[in-house]
Amino acid sequence: MYNNGMKISNACYYSGINRITYYYRKKHENIEDRRSSARIDNSTINKIIELCRERVTYGYNRIWALLRNSGIRIARKTVYKIMKNNNLTLPVHSHKNRKELKLLRADRPEMLIETDITYIPTNNGMTYLMCIKES
Numbered sequence: 001m002y003n004n005g006m007k008i009s010n011a012c013y014y015s016g017i018n019r020i021t022y023y024y025r026k027k028h029e030n031i032e033d034r035r036s037s038a039r040i041d042n043s044t045i046n047k048i049i050e051l052c053r054e055r056v057t058y059g060y061n062r063i064w065a066l067l068r069n070s071g072i073r074i075a076r077k078t079v080y081k082i083m084k085n086n087n088l089t090l091p092v093h094s095h096k097n098r099k100e101l102k103l104l105r106a107d108r109p110e111m112l113i114e115t116d117i118t119y120i121p122t123n124n125g126m127t128y129l130m131c132i133k134e135s
Contacts, residue, residue: 008022040074040078040082044067044072044074045082047067047072048063048067048079048082048083048088049082049086049088051063051066051067052083052086052088053088057090059089059090060076060079060080060083060089061076063079063083064076064079067079106134109134110134112134113132113133113134114132114133115130115131115132115133116130116131117129117130117131118130118131
């Protein structure tokens with residue numbers, strides 16, 4: 001609409017967007033592309049992809065550690081973004097059966113036993129306190 005001689009304010013009004021949004025998008029439309037291409041060369045990206053293919057069970061933290069140990073300085077978030085863009089991220093790990101542990105009930109004595117150990121520093125060294133709770 002703007003190219004046909006209409007004012008930006010009228011074009012934004014008819015298209016249903018705010019002028020602030022129009023100018024913001026115009027200003028920031030290619031900034032992320034410029035950032036990623038300016039800082040990271042293709043050899044680093046290829047190294048990340050190669051490490052992910054060799055070590056399938058490694059997440060972005062371990063891949064970042066491997067890169068750091070080999071002398072490549074890169075941020076963790078950058079490694080995560082590269083892995084995400086190339087579909088190399090792992091599914092999020094969740095702990096299973098934590099709710100079931102809370103639902104356990106003892107029907108008879110010594111059926112459910114919980115233990116805890118605490119280290120207490122003394123003048124003679126460490127003393128251990130172990131608590132046993134029967135339900």
